[in-house]
Structure formats: C-alpha cells, structure tokens
Amino acid sequence: MSASPSPLPRNAETAATAAPDRGIYRWYVLGVLCLVTLFNVADRYILHTLLEPIKEEFGASDTAMAGAAGTVDSTCEDDGGVSDL
Numbered sequence: 001m002s003a004s005p006s007p008l009p010r011n012a013e014t015a016a017t018a019a020p021d022r023g024i025y026r027w028y029v030l031g032v033l034c035l036v037t038l039f040n041v042a043d044r045y046i047l048h049t050l051l052e053p054i055k056e057e058f059g060a061s062d063t064a065m066a067g068a069a070g071t072v073d074s075t076c077e078d079d080g081g082v083s084d085l
Contacts, residue, residue: 047069047072051065051069
C-alpha cells in the first residue's frame, strides 16, 4: 500500500510559493469594506435629501415625515448603534 500524497508542501520554499498573496487580498477586503460604507452613508443622505420633495408631493406634515424617517432609520438601517459612536 502506497502512502497518499500530502496536500501540504514539504519544505518552506514550496510553502512560500504556494501561499496566496495576502497583501492583495487585504487590499481587496479593504476596498469592499469602503464600498459598503460608502453605500451605507449615501443611502442615509439620499433618504433625508428627498424628504422635502416627498413631503410636498403627498402633503404630509412634518410630524408624519419625521416618523417615517425615524422608522426607516431605526428598522431598515439598524446597525446596533455602531455608527452612532
């Protein structure tokens, strides 16, 4: 019975060349996190920017619009208060 080949490299030189480039992966992860944060902030600004035109179109009161905006902020975009620090 022959020994099955090991999936791990046998020496350090092979291990160094077999490992993925972690520097590129780190930049990729950082870029994805920046894009997610950008969309999160843009989403909040778009909602609050459009409140006045929506209010005028539907004839809603300030109280109704504040309730609608507060509901959206507290339910749909709840991040556990992390961004409020």
